[in-house]
Amino acid sequence: xxxPKTFVAELGVIGGRLVSRPRWDxxxxxxxxxxxxxxxxxxxxxxxxxxxxxxxxxPGFVNAHSHAFxxxxxxxxxxxxxxxxxxxxxxxxxxxxANTLDPxxxxxxxxVAFREMLRAGFTTVGEFHYVHHQPDGRAYDDANELxxxxxxxxxxxxxxxxxxxxxxxxxGAGREALAEQRRFCDRDVEAxxxxxxxxxxxGVSVGLAPHSVRAVARPDLEQLAAYGARERLxxxxxxxxxxRENDECLAEHGCSPTALLGECGFFGRPRGFTAVHAIAxxxxxxxxxxxxxxxxxxxxxxxxxDGLVEASELRSDGVALAxxxxxNAIIDPIQEVRLLEMGERLxxxxxxxxxxxxxxxxASLLEIGTVAGARSLGLDHVGDLVVGNAFDAAVIDRRHPLxxxxxxxxxxxxxxxxxxxSVVSHVVVGGVERTP
Amino acid sequence: xxxPKTFVAELGVIGGRLVSRPRWDxxxxxxxxxxxxxxxxxxxxxxxxxxxxxxxxxPGFVNAHSHAFxxxxxxxxxxxxxxxxxxxxxxxxxxxxANTLDPxxxxxxxxVAFREMLRAGFTTVGEFHYVHHQPDGRAYDDANELxxxxxxxxxxxxxxxxxxxxxxxxxGAGREALAEQRRFCDRDVEAxxxxxxxxxxxGVSVGLAPHSVRAVARPDLEQLAAYGARERLxxxxxxxxxxRENDECLAEHGCSPTALLGECGFFGRPRGFTAVHAIAxxxxxxxxxxxxxxxxxxxxxxxxxDGLVEASELRSDGVALAxxxxxNAIIDPIQEVRLLEMGERLxxxxxxxxxxxxxxxxASLLEIGTVAGARSLGLDHVGDLVVGNAFDAAVIDRRHPLxxxxxxxxxxxxxxxxxxxSVVSHVVVGGVERTP
Numbered sequence: 001x002x003x004p005k006t007f008v009a010e011l012g013v014i015g016g017r018l019v020s021r022p023r024w025d026x027x028x029x030x031x032x033x034x035x036x037x038x039x040x041x042x043x044x045x046x047x048x049x050x051x052x053x054x055x056x057x058x059p060g061f062v063n064a065h066s067h068a069f070x071x072x073x074x075x076x077x078x079x080x081x082x083x084x085x086x087x088x089x090x091x092x093x094x095x096x097x098a099n100t101l102d103p104x105x106x107x108x109x110x111x112v113a114f115r116e117m118l119r120a121g122f123t124t125v126g127e128f129h130y131v132h133h134q135p136d137g138r139a140y141d142d143a144n145e146l147x148x149x150x151x152x153x154x155x156x157x158x159x160x161x162x163x164x165x166x167x168x169x170x171x172g173a174g175r176e177a178l179a180e181q182r183r184f185c186d187r188d189v190e191a192x193x194x195x196x197x198x199x200x201x202x203g204v205s206v207g208l209a210p211h212s213v214r215a216v217a218r219p220d221l222e223q224l225a226a227y228g229a230r231e232r233l234x235x236x237x238x239x240x241x242x243x244r245e246n247d248e249c250l251a252e253h254g255c256s257p258t259a260l261l262g263e264c265g266f267f268g269r270p271r272g273f274t275a276v277h278a279i280a281x282x283x284x285x286x287x288x289x290x291x292x293x294x295x296x297x298x299x300x301x302x303x304x305x306d307g308l309v310e311a312s313e314l315r316s317d318g319v320a321l322a323x324x325x326x327x328n329a330i331i332d333p334i335q336e337v338r339l340l341e342m343g344e345r346l347x348x349x350x351x352x353x354x355x356x357x358x359x360x361x362x363a364s365l366l367e368i369g370t371v372a373g374a375r376s377l378g379l380d381h382v383g384d385l386v387v388g389n390a391f392d393a394a395v396i397d398r399r400h401p402l403x404x405x406x407x408x409x410x411x412x413x414x415x416x417x418x419x420x421x422s423v424v425s426h427v428v429v430g431g432v433e434r435t436p
Numbered sequence: 437x438x439x440p441k442t443f444v445a446e447l448g449v450i451g452g453r454l455v456s457r458p459r460w461d462x463x464x465x466x467x468x469x470x471x472x473x474x475x476x477x478x479x480x481x482x483x484x485x486x487x488x489x490x491x492x493x494x495p496g497f498v499n500a501h502s503h504a505f506x507x508x509x510x511x512x513x514x515x516x517x518x519x520x521x522x523x524x525x526x527x528x529x530x531x532x533x534a535n536t537l538d539p540x541x542x543x544x545x546x547x548v549a550f551r552e553m554l555r556a557g558f559t560t561v562g563e564f565h566y567v568h569h570q571p572d573g574r575a576y577d578d579a580n581e582l583x584x585x586x587x588x589x590x591x592x593x594x595x596x597x598x599x600x601x602x603x604x605x606x607x608g609a610g611r612e613a614l615a616e617q618r619r620f621c622d623r624d625v626e627a628x629x630x631x632x633x634x635x636x637x638x639g640v641s642v643g644l645a646p647h648s649v650r651a652v653a654r655p656d657l658e659q660l661a662a663y664g665a666r667e668r669l670x671x672x673x674x675x676x677x678x679x680r681e682n683d684e685c686l687a688e689h690g691c692s693p694t695a696l697l698g699e700c701g702f703f704g705r706p707r708g709f710t711a712v713h714a715i716a717x718x719x720x721x722x723x724x725x726x727x728x729x730x731x732x733x734x735x736x737x738x739x740x741x742d743g744l745v746e747a748s749e750l751r752s753d754g755v756a757l758a759x760x761x762x763x764n765a766i767i768d769p770i771q772e773v774r775l776l777e778m779g780e781r782l783x784x785x786x787x788x789x790x791x792x793x794x795x796x797x798x799a800s801l802l803e804i805g806t807v808a809g810a811r812s813l814g815l816d817h818v819g820d821l822v823v824g825n826a827f828d829a830a831v832i833d834r835r836h837p838l839x840x841x842x843x844x845x846x847x848x849x850x851x852x853x854x855x856x857x858s859v860v861s862h863v864v865v866g867g868v869e870r871t872p
Binding site for chain 1: 507508510511512513514515516517520521522523525526545548551552555738739740741742743744765766768771778779781782784785786787788791796797798837838840841842843846847849850851853854856857858872
């Protein structure tokens with residue numbers, strides 16, 4: 001809760017369109033009461049006015065996939081770790097760090113990551129949270145101890161959180177969880193759902209997240225999909241990040257991970273499911289995902305040698321695209337959406353690949369980085385600065401040297417295709433400035 | 437010229453290795469007299485001491501390929517320009533801007549680009565300069581009018597310049613220059629070399645740059661290679677950025693662009709020639725380029741849909757790698773070297789691809805961004821902060837939130853694989869602070 005406020009600036013984006021001298025009147029709950037060009041408003045601003053001056057105000061970016069604790073190994077895995085360095089040798093190093101965390105340590109590193117997200121212009125994070133229990137797998141006195149630490153870190157820095165609570169059970173088909181995976185695992189779906197219910201009862205915005213078809217058996221997937229559908233919760237899973245997952249799924253289930261998830265009931269609701277990565281997918285998988293979301297994590301997917309997602313084909317097939325910072329080696333929404341477009345250019349040897357409509361490429365990339373992520377997290381009042389929505393904004397420094405010589409009509413294209421998060425000067429979450 | 441000075445900081449890189457509390461004693465000409473850990477020095481610093489505090493001092497980055505004026509169209513080409521948007525439709529838009537420039541305009545935009553380079557940590561630029569004459573092709577009263585504007589812009593902001601003076605003659609095999617290419621063209625090689633001689637006589641550091649095998653006929657290539665070899669000048673050319681160039685070269689000369697340049701005599705001296713891009717090259721081309729340099733421009737090569745250079749294969753075949761900001765849509769040495777590594781990871785589905793030796797990936801990427809670029813520009817006293825070299829440095833803010841939780845032993849890897857130019861706080865060129 002805060003006092004009603006009016007926000008103005010030189011430039012802003014409303015409904016994906018650039019507006020000169022925009023103004024937003026925001027109520028005490030941080031909801032937008034009125035939005036438009038200042039000139040259209042009859043009355044003077046009521047209450048306090050915050051003028052961002054020569055700035056461009058865009059919707060706050062939405063980070064649809066994060067593992068905050070992995071921020072702890074930034075830079076520490078870019079050396080030879082194994083005879084063959086790839087995703088799997090990286091995972092070994094990452095697990096080592098995951099197993100050193102105690103509740104205070106998890107809170108501290110999550111806070112570092114969330115603060116950096118705010119600084120980078122992310123105002124919402126979907127935290128795909130899987131470090132649940134003590135290193136030996138026993139529950140803490142409160143089985144949600146570590147989930148509460150994530151919630152507390154988000155509250156402490158003021159970022160909007162959707163807790164994508166992960167269910168994890170096994171190392172793979174017929175294989176028990178490894179020693180280093182024990183703390184990720186709940187006893188069974190019932191124990192997991194009891195934790196979910198406790199979090200929801202406390203008002204935490206929760207999504208269901210079976211980790212992957214590798215880590216969860218089919219009957220459990222079916223049970224989770226049924227609960228998610230009944231409760232209308234957003235559902236996320238890692239899907240086909242590495243070909244090995246596809247090979248193993250084919251051997252166990254005779255089909256692709258996407259096909260299995262479809263059979264288990266995850267795709268019943270439009271935009272109800274988000275497939276994270278979805279790199280090793282084919283045309284049949286894309287058809288199954290129609291109406292759902294794929295969350296791409298381009299900086300991480302390059303870092304881990306995962307490959308390029310087929311973004312243009314997914315869009316053509318009716319799949320929405322969102323982005324996430326995933327491993328948090330890099331925390332920068334602008335780089336994520338830019339690399340998504342640039343990956344398409346490298347694949348097709350053409351330019352201007354993800355422009356959605358006449359509003360152009362910048363507006364389209366902005367939508368991927370904002371609205372699409374919000375929908376994937378089940379948030380319908382976030383992602384665009386229109387009436388009724390939360391005033392979650394990233395304020396861009398129009399005077400940054402990076403924008404010298406860039407005209408207003410190219411500013412959105414330049415922001416999303418040439419800049420980095422360093423141009424973000426302030427963020428606002430629910431009407432409250434949260435600039436760290 | 438400046439007073440002798442001593443530079444110290446918490447961390448520095450000397451000879452590709454991290455040094456605690458480094459110290460450099462620099463003479464009045466900006467040359468390093470002594471370099472090492474402060475603890476190794478017996479005498480106290482002579483003259484003024486500049487302490488960069490909790491910073492990491494690395495060699496200034498070297499931008500081995502830039503078209504400064506293209507900074508004017510940053511953000512302006514990321515919209516639909518043609519039925520098929522690719523390199524060629526971008527080039528049309530770029531030519532339009534090139535033809536609006538007068539001497540003052542060229543100076544102004546070059547200054548903007550060079551200032552941004554300094555801010556990003558580039559202390560040297562190889563400016564591949566091809567806008568020479570009036571829009572209708574007639575020479576200015578001084579035929580080097582526009583080259584002087586580039587020199588003046590570099591002097592004004594204090595960046596070290598190697599002027600890669602371009603020779604341009606034709607639109608393609610048997611095709612006269614297009615109207616919009618006229619101002620790039622000299623009457624003949626003699627007229628061009630007269631300009632080069634005038635620049636050299638005035639003390640400008642010059643390299644020879646036949647634009648491409650597309651734009652220069654074979655006899656002229658031979659004449660330029662002979663002059664460059666005799667005068668021991670660095671030589672640069674665009675090579676195989678797009679497959680179309682290869683197809684046209686095959687039709688005209690019966691061989692690849694690289695093979696043609698070899699036959700014309702460009703590869704006589706180790707590291708005497710730099711092939712810019714070299715994307716559409718094969719194993720035979722790589723063998724021909726052994727001992728030379730390929731300048732990759734990953735942000736531009738993604739933007740223009742050129743494709744990924746085969747960096748690992750080039751290195752295995754004994755070709756050095758350097759980087760350039762090329763179109764200057766993005767000016768960021770850290771992104772250039774990171775995307776070079778990340779491109780390899782995407783191609784190979786592995787990690788840690790360009791680590792050269794036991795010093796590790798960060799040191800190797802730093803070498804690509806510094807020493808290799810300096811050698812490609814014919815500068816043997818630039819690129820590393822060792823005794824006898826110029827003190828050209830980029831000062832990295834170790835306290836930047838991006839480096840929170842990153843330990844010293846991972847700092848170089850984190851800098852080159854996770855950061856952006858936003859962590860550069862100061863630059864020094866030849867012992868003089870040039871932070872814009």
